[in-house]
Amino acid sequence: MPSPRRSVEGRPLGVSASSSSGSPGSPAHGGGSRFEFQSLLSSRATGVDPACARLRASESPVHCRGSFPQAAAGPSQAPPPPLPEEDRMDLNPSFLGIALRSLLAIDLWLSKKLGVCAGESSSWGSVRPLMKLLEISGHGIPWLVGTLYCLCRSDSWAGREVLMNLLFALLLDLLLVALIKGLVRRRRPAHNQMDMFVTLSVDKYSFPSGHATRAALMSRFILNHLVLAIPLRVLVVLWAFVLGLSRVMLGRHNVTDVAFGFFLGYMQYSIVDYCWLSPHNAPVLFLLWSQQ
Numbered sequence: 001m002p003s004p005r006r007s008v009e010g011r012p013l014g015v016s017a018s019s020s021s022g023s024p025g026s027p028a029h030g031g032g033s034r035f036e037f038q039s040l041l042s043s044r045a046t047g048v049d050p051a052c053a054r055l056r057a058s059e060s061p062v063h064c065r066g067s068f069p070q071a072a073a074g075p076s077q078a079p080p081p082p083l084p085e086e087d088r089m090d091l092n093p094s095f096l097g098i099a100l101r102s103l104l105a106i107d108l109w110l111s112k113k114l115g116v117c118a119g120e121s122s123s124w125g126s127v128r129p130l131m132k133l134l135e136i137s138g139h140g141i142p143w144l145v146g147t148l149y150c151l152c153r154s155d156s157w158a159g160r161e162v163l164m165n166l167l168f169a170l171l172l173d174l175l176l177v178a179l180i181k182g183l184v185r186r187r188r189p190a191h192n193q194m195d196m197f198v199t200l201s202v203d204k205y206s207f208p209s210g211h212a213t214r215a216a217l218m219s220r221f222i223l224n225h226l227v228l229a230i231p232l233r234v235l236v237v238l239w240a241f242v243l244g245l246s247r248v249m250l251g252r253h254n255v256t257d258v259a260f261g262f263f264l265g266y267m268q269y270s271i272v273d274y275c276w277l278s279p280h281n282a283p284v285l286f287l288l289w290s291q292q
């Protein structure tokens with residue numbers, strides 16, 4: 001049984017015979033050592049001749065003639081049986097798989113690079129207290145307490161309606177983020193210090209960023225329901241963006257957690273808008289509240 005580190009001819013991978021045909025970088029030549037390793041694994045599992053397995057992987061008769069004479073002995077030899085479907089998938093990893101793995105690698109690399117406030121001793125460690133203040137501005141508790149307080153103080157039906165929907169939006173956000181975090185269970189980056197202000201048990205997971213969902217949801221809500229001057233509108237969008245960025249800088253999240261968080265928060269607003277609660281479609285809710 002040949003070792004997986006060696007090709008079928010017994011040559012170490014990547015040190016192919018110069019007399020063989022094909023380019024030095026081609027799989028048949030061992031240029032793609034990972035490729036050969038997979039071919040051997042597949043042939044072992046199925047009992048197919050490794051050379052033929054490799055021939056199928058390359059899908060090229062040129063590779064067969066040059067590198068593996070036994071596979072090109074002539075038409076008298078019966079062609080090897082086809083490989084099972086799952087082995088062919090191993091040999092030809094899908095474009096989507098490669099793209100996802102590359103995206104993940106870029107995500108981890110970029111998140112580590114941007115995590116400049118992850119600790120006091122980090123390169124931007126002195127900005128960490130400011131980032132943590134920003135973190136509190138997007139936390140669920142101040143938003144929930146603030147909304148409930150305003151709801152109690154509100155004396156107009158229009159104000160109550162908006163605040164009731166804001167409360168619904170905040171609760172929906174907490175529920176959806178907890179649900180996805182619990183399902184995906186992606187760990188927070190290794191460089192994160194778990195010193196966050198009040199967390200739920202699912203907050204040990206990082207996908208998606210709850211702060212990013214809230215930032216997108218709240219800013220869309222505010223822009224749609226408060227009449228604000230242009231500079232204030234710009235400030236709201238800026239707050240959401242900087243809050244998202246601060247999650248990565250603090251080392252709390254990877255870039256994709258925040259990007260998906262923004263997307264989810266944006267979509268959550270569409271749900272809230274679609275299910276907009278009013279005295280017409282939810283009279284009981286409004287009557288109950290007015291009796292408080």
Ligand SMILES: CC(C)=CCC/C(C)=C/CC/C(C)=C/COP(=O)(O)O
Nearest residue numbers: 140141198199200203208209210211
């Ligand atoms: C009503 C109720 C269940 C309130 C809980 C409020 C609360 C503790 C929310 C957690 C907010 C938080 C720490 C989210 C995590 O944000 P990431 O951006 O780190 O995902």
